[in-house]
Amino acid sequence: MSVYNEKVMEHFRHPRNVGVMDDPSGVGEVGNISCGDIMRMYIKVDASERITDIKFQTFGCGAAVATSSIVTEMAIGKTVHEALAMTNKQVAESLGGLPPLKLHCSNLAADALHAAVKDYLARQEALGTEPFASGAV
Amino acid sequence: MSVYNEKVMEHFRHPRNVGVMDDPSGVGEVGNISCGDIMRMYIKVDASERITDIKFQTFGCGAAVATSSIVTEMAIGKTVHEALAMTNKQVAESLGGLPPLKLHCSNLAADALHAAVKDYLARQEALGTEPFASGAV
């Protein structure tokens, strides 16, 4: 229904960081099959809480694939807290904009990233190594 | 609004018997300016009640002119009683048909002829020479 710009198409054609990850620090999945978009994001986080590796899998339209792809590029090297501050709006902007319809329905990549980060944080807490609860270094 | 056939256009281009008549045996006028069609018909009738000459004047559209023209051709040589039996429908048919709209609004030529004949008959009566009221020859 809508025309994607060249940057979106470039990410659709050559999505960065597609795939699954063995032994991730966190995994997040958002979306729902009845809306037609499901994104799964895997992150690897180092001791300084930086995202060192990221992989995604997406069932969805061109916008869903492209936003997933660019969000992985944007997140690598960021801390998990920086990643939590990223918004779907920023993702769309970094792609040079999305068709209006896609802004609503397929722009979930930041949410998927957040979900992965939250999973990581939850695991950390479970391990008793939640960083701000310092003490046992 | 409507397409005339070639015969109608031929009569429009070269109407027969246009004009006024000095000293007619009868004159008839039908139509009305608000409808946009007025026809006046002049006839000359001989002793045997035959129409020997006829002239018409018409304010109106192509169909009005063409029906006036052809009715004059059809009436010449007929008796006034034969003329009274002519119908607007016959006139339209002898032109090879008229567009439907014109059948209703501009097809008055037989009526004009009838009016002229009736005028003739009325004058005859006034003169006491109404033929069927014989006696005074």
Added chain:
Amino acid sequence: MKKVYLDHAATTPVHPEVIAAMLPYLHDNFGNPSSVHSFGRDARKAVDEARDKVAKAIGADPREVFFTSGGTESDNIAIQGVALARKQDGRHIVTSKIEHHAVLDTCHYLASQGYEVTYLPVDEKGLVSVDEFQAALRPDTILATIMHANNEMGAIQPIKEMAAIAHARKITFHTDAVQTVGSIPVNVKELGVDMLSLSAHKFYGPKGIGVLYIKKGTRIKPLYHGGSQERKYRPGTENHVGIVGLAKALELATEGLNARQVQIIALRDKLIAGLLALPEVELNGHPTQRLPGNVNISVRYVEGESLILSLDMQGIAVSSGSACTSGSLEPSHVLLAMGLTHEQAHGSLRLTLGIDNTAEDVDYVLSVMPGIVERLRQMSPLYHKR
């Protein structure tokens, strides 16, 4: 036979540059603008670019430009659409007696559906009075629709003044600009209207394509239902060939407008002067506040269709407000509203000039006209009665 077309208010030939602009979209770039693939995207691009061009030409935002299938549809959507959307606000509509049937008959229809319609009169020059317009407005008036210029006798109406008055009272104002777009400058912002209808075939574009300008914020409901084309105000696969043609034609019309107006007005005034030199011929409509190309005369004692047919026999194409050409018994409602008698109205002739006409064309018309008029007068019972 020499052919002189003087019926540009009825329709115009498609400009060769417009044809050239349209052709690529018929066979090669034929996609459905709603399709995702490259064929669809190329078609969508053509529609988007056309919308931008139209918006620019009339001073609108592209999102205020809705493509329709022509002037009649634009008028119907505007009038019925606002009547539907605003019926809680009131049921009164103001229009004029000289509107095109696409407006007038739509108002008649609404009148049969419980709306009340005021039909404003015009003066003997064909103008609606701004004062009478103002006086006709009521608290329950929801819509006013007054044409920009009349198709029969070309009088240009004081739209700007009326639209301002309507606005102050929150009345939606629509103008049928089918006859003005491409002929005189038309800018929706300057006119201050909420809605404006235009039709491509009146300015050297194709038939079957038009625009309804709808100002942002106007309350209106669509009449047709279906796909999401034209933001659902006019669903159906876009006629992208027509849309491209309309935009190109409007662009061409806008570019050279001033020069063309001067040229056509000169021809018009020459034609008017020549025709009025004939005995008992009168001009209908305003002498100066009229469309550049419009000439409308009444020729006494003769009927309009006979004049048309006679001129047609000489290769000259014109029209008339005679009942005979309207398919009804009543002659032009426009001329009668101006106070013409039935005879004058029946004897009216409209000659509308276009960009392809020359001074020779005018000379030719003026050379054959006296003979035709004389011949028909000789045939007329009215002429002899006088």
Added chain:
Amino acid sequence: MKKVYLDHAATTPVHPEVIAAMLPYLHDNFGNPSSVHSFGRDARKAVDEARDKVAKAIGADPREVFFTSGGTESDNIAIQGVALARKQDGRHIVTSKIEHHAVLDTCHYLASQGYEVTYLPVDEKGLVSVDEFQAALRPDTILATIMHANNEMGAIQPIKEMAAIAHARKITFHTDAVQTVGSIPVNVKELGVDMLSLSAHKFYGPKGIGVLYIKKGTRIKPLYHGGSQERKYRPGTENHVGIVGLAKALELATEGLNARQVQIIALRDKLIAGLLALPEVELNGHPTQRLPGNVNISVRYVEGESLILSLDMQGIAVSSGSACTSGSLEPSHVLLAMGLTHEQAHGSLRLTLGIDNTAEDVDYVLSVMPGIVERLRQMSPLYHKR
């Protein structure tokens, strides 16, 4: 890059002979068919001849053929027009769940205006049941509208049987034949319908022009008001270029129909066989009672728009019933009505063949398809979950 167009159900290129037939009417023979003069008469003649051709092609009387601006308008006039005209007889309308939005949304609109609408289900092959149709009819049913063949999955409905049942009960029967005219034989008398919609751009004619067949005696009211064109059922200057194009396209489509059907069905079945050879790919719709050119599949684990874009990158133009291409969150209402899961519906792909397609085109699609599907599946979280 090689380009293969497989989206003929969306729209078709205008046939070169159709373009050739239209061209003379753009510039030289450009008159308004309502004008009295020679330009008008020539245009009128073109419209009359076109009407005769259309009538002949669909088995109607020329006076039963009304030109419209396309399929959406034909559907709207048919449905709203009969609903208006017959509201004293009742307020119940029967349709199906798989109609095009031009029918479905019009029915939704009428439902909001006090009409009651029954939306018939379809079976898993996409067919409406004649028995269920019959059972849905009520004493206050005034109109039934069931499409001749579905635009997404091509199932051809038992129109003849349903129309006969409707007739026996004095219910007006309309069919949207936008997808069938030009693809399979369509004869209004044989179908026994009261109204039928068709649209030129689906059979190699221009966009923006269609027909509504209205059987003599059908009670229907026009929706637009204005001039007396199309006997007032569709006022507005006739798009005579489009009309000529539609008639020519229909003539061409009718002439070679049988041979073309055989040829296209062969390609279709080759394409279906090739696609079904891929793992976890299913055919949607009836295997044989379907449009000659229609292929509709669901590809598990992948989403339709991604498939379209991937094929587009290889020069192949197709469409899908994915929500992403419909502009809503819901995928195809047609596929859901057939009982597909959301995943199957989201992963649907429509490939529709036309007269210009070859066996090489099919081979090409089948050669790139496995790689595309595999790549998207590798990207899909659903594939890995399985």
